Amino acid sequence: MNPVSAIRVSGLMKRFRATQALDGVSLDIRPGEFFGLLGPNGAGKTTLISILAGLTRADAGTASVMGHDVVRDYRAARRALGVVPQELVYDPFFNVRETLAIQSGYYGLRHNDDWIDEVMHHLALAPHADKNTQSLSGGMKRRLLVAQALVHKPPVIVLDEPTAGVDVELRRSLWDFIAGLNREGHTILLTTHYLEEAEALCGRIAMLKHGRIVACDTTRRLLQHTNEHCAQLRVDAEALPAPWQARLQRDADGSLRFDFSDYAELENLLADLRGAGVRITELHLHEPDLEDVFTDIMQRA
Amino acid sequence: MSGFPALFYKEMLRFWKVVVQTVVAPVVTALLYLLIFSHVLEEHVEVFPGVSYTAFLVPGLVMMSMLQNAFSNSSSSLIQSKMQGNIVFVLLPPLSYLEFFLAYLGAAVIRGLVVGLGVWAVTLWFAPPQMPHPGWLLAFSLLSCGILGAVGIIAGIWAEKYDQLAAFQNFLILPLTFLSGVFYSIHSLPPFWQAVSHFNPVFYLIDGFRYAFVGQSDADPWLGLLVGGACFVAISAFTLALLKSGYKLRH
Numbered sequence: 414m415n416p417v418s419a420i421r422v423s424g425l426m427k428r429f430r431a432t433q434a435l436d437g438v439s440l441d442i443r444p445g446e447f448f449g450l451l452g453p454n455g456a457g458k459t460t461l462i463s464i465l466a467g468l469t470r471a472d473a474g475t476a477s478v479m480g481h482d483v484v485r486d487y488r489a490a491r492r493a494l495g496v497v498p499q500e501l502v503y504d505p506f507f508n509v510r511e512t513l514a515i516q517s518g519y520y521g522l523r524h525n526d527d528w529i530d531e532v533m534h535h536l537a538l539a540p541h542a543d544k545n546t547q548s549l550s551g552g553m554k555r556r557l558l559v560a561q562a563l564v565h566k567p568p569v570i571v572l573d574e575p576t577a578g579v580d581v582e583l584r585r586s587l588w589d590f591i592a593g594l595n596r597e598g599h600t601i602l603l604t605t606h607y608l609e610e611a612e613a614l615c616g617r618i619a620m621l622k623h624g625r626i627v628a629c630d631t632t633r634r635l636l637q638h639t640n641e642h643c644a645q646l647r648v649d650a651e652a653l654p655a656p657w658q659a660r661l662q663r664d665a666d667g668s669l670r671f672d673f674s675d676y677a678e679l680e681n682l683l684a685d686l687r688g689a690g691v692r693i694t695e696l697h698l699h700e701p702d703l704e705d706v707f708t709d710i711m712q713r714a
Numbered sequence: 715m716s717g718f719p720a721l722f723y724k725e726m727l728r729f730w731k732v733v734v735q736t737v738v739a740p741v742v743t744a745l746l747y748l749l750i751f752s753h754v755l756e757e758h759v760e761v762f763p764g765v766s767y768t769a770f771l772v773p774g775l776v777m778m779s780m781l782q783n784a785f786s787n788s789s790s791s792l793i794q795s796k797m798q799g800n801i802v803f804v805l806l807p808p809l810s811y812l813e814f815f816l817a818y819l820g821a822a823v824i825r826g827l828v829v830g831l832g833v834w835a836v837t838l839w840f841a842p843p844q845m846p847h848p849g850w851l852l853a854f855s856l857l858s859c860g861i862l863g864a865v866g867i868i869a870g871i872w873a874e875k876y877d878q879l880a881a882f883q884n885f886l887i888l889p890l891t892f893l894s895g896v897f898y899s900i901h902s903l904p905p906f907w908q909a910v911s912h913f914n915p916v917f918y919l920i921d922g923f924r925y926a927f928v929g930q931s932d933a934d935p936w937l938g939l940l941v942g943g944a945c946f947v948a949i950s951a952f953t954l955a956l957l958k959s960g961y962k963l964r965h
Contacts, residue, residue: 519803
C-alpha cells in the first residue's frame with residue numbers, strides 16, 4: 414500500500430452562514446486514480462475542491478495533497494495541484510501565450526515554452542496563441558483554463574465541471590487528453606453533471622449530498638448496486654395473462670414496462686406470453702446505468 | 715520568492731498595455747491643472763519668497779499624480795481581477811502573501827513614478843528645472859507611491875463592487891490629496907486648519923517633496939520622512955496581516 418495519498422481529506426466541515434456545505438467529509442484518493450465526485454448542485458463538491466486548492470478554509474478537519482497539508486504546507490500542496498475552476502474566467506489584458514507564460518511564472522518556471530507549446534498543441538490552442546483571451550470562444554476559454562492548470566505539470570489535477578458548455582467534439586478531445594494524462598500517472602479528480610462521462614472515465618466515484626458522502630465505491634460496484642432491470646415491450650393483444658396484469662405498467666405511448674431484478678422473471682413472462690398466444694412486436698432492455706444508481710442513492714440518502 | 719517576478723511582471727504589463735489610460739491621461743490632467751491655476755494665480759500668489767506660483771505648483775501636481783496613480787494601479791487591478799473572477803489565477807499558485815504584497819506594491823510604485831516623471835517632463839516648459847535636493851525627491855517619491863500603493867491593495871481587497879472602490883477614491887484619496895497643500899501653502903489657512911493639516915500624513919509627503927524642488931517647505935523634511943516612514947510601515951504591516959488572514963480573498 415502506498416503511504417502517500419494523492420488527496421486525503423478527513424472530517425472536513427465547512428459552514429457558510431445558514432448552510433452546512435460540508436458535514437464531515439473524509440476521502441482517500443490514491444495516486445493514479447481517476448476519481449469522480451458527483452452530487453446535485455449545492456452538495457458541497459466545489460467547496461471541497463476550494464478547500465483542497467486553498468481558496469476556502471475548512472472550519473474543521475484536514476486536507477492534504479500528495480501528503481502536504483493544504484494549510485500548514487500550502488506551498489508544496491499547491492505546487493502538486495492543478496485546478497480547472499468551474500467559472501469561465503480569463504484575464505482580458507493578455508493573450509493565450511502570455512497567460513500561460515505568466516501562470517508558469519507563478520510556479521517559479523521561467524523557461525517553460527516547450528511544455529506550453531505541447532499543452533497548447535494538445536488542447537488545440539496553438540492556432541490561437543497570440544489571440545487576446547477576450548476574443549476566445551467559450552470552448553477555447555475552457556481549454557485555456559485546462560492549460561493553465563497544467564503549466565506546472567501537477568501530479569494531481571482537479572477538474573470542476575470541465576465540460577459544461579463545451580461542444581461534443583471538443584468534449585471528446587478534452588477527455589482523450591485528460592485520460593492520457595491519467596495513463597501517464599496523473600491523479601484526476603473530476604466533478605461533472607454528465608453522469609455518462611463519469612461512468613466511462615472514473616475508476617472510483619463518491620457521491621455527495623448535503624455535505625455528506627452517501628456512497629463511495631468503484632464505478633463497477635456502484636453499477637451493481639442496483640439490480641433493477643427494465644424491459645419495454647409492445648404486444649399485439651389487448652389482454653395479458655392474468656398474473657402479469659398487475660406487474661406490467663402501460664406507458665403513455667401504449668408500450669408496456671416491466672421492472673425486474675432477476676432475468677428468470679423475464680424468462681417466465683416471455684414463456685407465459687407465448688403460452689397465451691400473445692405475440693411480441695417490440696422489445697427493449699435497459700441495463701441500469703450510473704444515472705439510475707445516482708438517482709436511487711440520492712433518493713434514499 | 716519564486717513566483718514574485720511573474721506577478722510583478724504581470725502587474726507591470728497590465729498597466730503598460732493600456733498606457734494611454736494609465737500614464738498619458740493623468741499627465742494631461744495634471745497639465746490642465748497647471749495651465750489653469752498658474753494662469754489664474756501666477757500674478758497674485760507668492761507662497762514662498764522668491765518662488766513663483768508655477769514653480770510652487772509643479773511639485774504639488776507631480777506628487778498628487780504619483781499618489782493617485784499608485785493608488786489606482788493596485789486597487790483597480792485587484793477589483794478587476796475580483797470582478798472578473800481571474801483572481802483565482804494568483805490564489806491557486808504557491809505565492810506567499812509577502813510575494814503577493816510586494817508584486818502589487820512594486821507595480822504601483824513604478825506606475826506612480828512613471829506618471830510623476832511624465833508630469834514633471836511636461837511641466838519643464840512652464841517652470842525652469844531646479845532640483846536643489848534630489849535625495850529628498852527620491853525618498854519622498856518612493857515613500858508616497860509605496861504608501862498609496864499599499865492603501866490601494868487594502869481598498870482593492872475590501873471593495874466588492876466598482877462603486878465601493880469609487881467611493882474610497884472620491885471620498886478619501888481625492889480630498890486627502892487635494893487638501894494637503896498641492897495648490898496652496900498651509901500657512902495661508904486659518905490656524906485651526908493649519909493645525910489639522912499637521913495630522914495629515916499626505917501633507918508631509920507633498921511638503922517634503924516640494925522641499926526637494928524649491929528648497930523651502932512648511933515643515934522640516936526630516937519630520938516628513940519620519941511621518942511618512944512610520945505611515946508606510948504601519949500600512950504595510952496592516953496590509954500584510956490582511957493578506958495573511960485571507961480577508962475577502964480566501965473564504
